[in-house]
Amino acid sequence: MSATAVTSAPPPSAAAPSSRPAWRSSGALGLGIATLWLSIIVLLPLSAVVVRSLDGGLGAFWDAVTSRQALAALRFTVLVSLATAAINVVGGTLIAWVLVRDRFPGKKIVNALIDLPFALPTIVAGLTLLTLYGPRSPFGIDIAFTQWAVLLALLFVTLPFVIRSVQPVLIELDREMEEAALSLGARNATIFRRIVLPNLVPAILSGAALAFARAVGEFGSIVLISGNIPFDTQVSSVYVFKLIESDAPVSAAAVSTVLLLVSLAVLLGIRGFGRWGARHDR
């Protein structure tokens, strides 16, 4: 393709760069400014968290991270985020399946609504869930200020991740393979397990990892509905918030550093899934 485009074009004049458009030479300046912007806005503040977390020395860092309340919050955060990711793996794949393979009136609207948790401010999401599943619940279901409420809030805000990651793969999936398996006498469960699922796994895992990362850091939707009870419903982000409010920025930075490490690990993991998915395509 590109070869024909080049040969059919008139021979480049001596002044024009042979292989790259002229604007790319000015692109270096743009790239420099963009990288500087990224550094000032994102990298400088985050490095401040890591550096300042060691202001009191390694001992103080360790004490802040391993205090009973910090550990309890971190443990609950990781467990509830894992549960969120696991439910999303099943629920998200199921919803993606229904949205791609099923046909029913109003499907387009449902498909558009999936993105609502991305568009709705998290504090509104929290208030919303508290209204429906709190003390004034019209259904009589009151789970406010329990660990279930935290799980519910996290399920709300992470809903789109697995669905939006599985949907395009499912649309592209070659149905001939499934038909071939069917004609060879495979049962539905077998086809799903042996043919459909293996193709979806990278997308499901990367969606679940995104959901997990989001859940670990989530604050806005949890803060109203959790009641923030230490050793029970307190998550790490709310714990850090309390530390900042009680003017303990070094301890807050220490716990934040742990959260940052979790985020980084998940980011690297997602890139791994992405590569795996790309290889799987061939």
Added chain:
Amino acid sequence: MTVDRRWQISLRIVALGYLALLLLVPVGLIFFRTFEHGVASVWESITTPAAIHAFWLTIEVTAIAVPLNTLFGIVMAIALARGNWRGKGLVNALIDLPFAVSPIVIGLSLILVYGVNGWFGGALSDAGIQVIFSVPGIVLATIFVSLPFVVREVTPVLKEIGDEQEQAAATLGAGGWTTFRRITLPAIRWGVAYGVVLSVARCIGEFGAVSVVSGKISGQTETLTLLVEKRFANFDLAGAYAASALLALIALGTLLAMTMIKPRREEGDA
């Protein structure tokens, strides 16, 4: 794989039921609770001086953050899709950090740099500039959280369209700016638009990072989301619902814009 009718229906019911209980009923209830005491009281509570100030502050912050990140996003996307430079993989990974980091950590990080005891705190207070517990801090936090959207939407579009047309324009003697304006920009405009819509939604809705750095001074550093929280904490439930309904309306508008832009972006019509 053809699922039989009974399975198909039950899968559909499970999926839609889950969505209804998690999304539709709660958000519908917000509107119901907002308007159960009539429209007049709602209008009153979203037109108090504090509410009006919160609304305009939210708009102001968004109007600063989104254009800056759009510019950054387009430049960075071109560099990522077209360039071949050292450290590209690393920068590509770092751009996603704002998605992965907790908003509370983002707020804390700004305090540690620009706060009274922060790295630049002394120099800033000598110069008479207050960043934390003031509007600049809110702007910085908002720019931070909305930074990746445009880059992430535009980069795949640029890769998809390839650079043949750009090459041809350059060969025909078009300068850098002309090539960008006449060839690249029209091709990526819907990708940019989609990224802008996502950025706007995030900027308006940001709560965690902003709540750490704002100081929540009514009529000065209070954005709409902070107003919702404060009214809730002060037992002004009706007021909290009214402000929430306004934000939910903006969110529905965002969804509508996303739905309208998406097919055009995917067509990639140039």
